[in-house]
Amino acid sequence: MAKIRVSYEYSEAEDKSIRLGLFLIVCGVVSLFILGFCWLNPTLQNMQCKSANCTVISVQQNGEMFECPFSCGADCRGTSLYPCLQIYVNNSESNSKALLHYNEQQLVMNPKCSYIPPCERDNQKNSEKVLMLQGYWTEEISSQSFTCFFNRHRRPDDVLLMNSHDDNVLLHCVLWPLVTLLVGALIVVLTICTKSLAVRAEAIQKRKYS
Structure with missing residues (x-):
């Protein structure tokens, strides 16, 4: 009887191992x-994006305001506004004017603007962040060339600063x-x-x- 019981327990352990293995295989395939x-x-x-040299043509706010969601706690959520900053650059590869975006995520979220600031509850703080970035691009980067990324087939009129x-x-x-x-x-x-x-x-x- 002892031998039969040991054999049964061993067989049950084998079945569990096989079921675990099959579960992992299914998880891997899924x-x-x-x-x-x-x-x-x-x-x-996205890996089809090519790198190019970009130079700034203009840095301006177009006067539009866009909403962004903010969170200041578990029960503190809402939307605030930020101004639309547009940074137009010259793409050396296509030698054409394009709108610069920080990365592809921001491009999808707001294709009209170059930058979406980390959203604050106070609209004024959002405006200050955008204004600070505008000053940086106007004073520090305007005379320099920098690396940008573009996809000629997907979005020929947009370029990315970061290839995310x-x-x-x-x-x-x-x-x-x-x-x-x-x-x-x-x-x-x-x-x-x-x-x-x-x-x-x-x-x-x-x-x-x-």
Whole structure:
């Protein structure tokens, strides 16, 4: 009876290991599928951005005000206003006028403006941040060329100051799901090999005592 009980417990442990391995394999495959649509495709598109030299043409506020959401605590949320700063630059690659944006996220959030400040509850503070940046670009950068990024096919009239997606994002999109998938496969293979060795050892032991 003791031998039967040990064998049953061992078989149950094997089943749990196999189920865990299969669960990890499924998680890895699903993660690859989801990240492929959510991160990999946008990253590959963004990696088509080319670097260029940009020079400032004009720095101005166009008079429009836009809303931004702020949070000052668990029950303190709302929207405030910030002025629209537009920094127009000359793109050396296409030799054309383009609107500069800090990164692609800000471009998507507000394609009309070059900068979205960290949102404060006080509209005046938002205006001061934008005015400070306007002065910096007017006085410090206006006579200098700097590296910018553009995508001729997606947004030929816009350039980015920061290329937010890079090879690291692509690496993480693929690496961690693959690690999960490989660990799951390794657990399943090791469990099957252990079971096979146990069966052989039991058969050899039976031959000895038969």
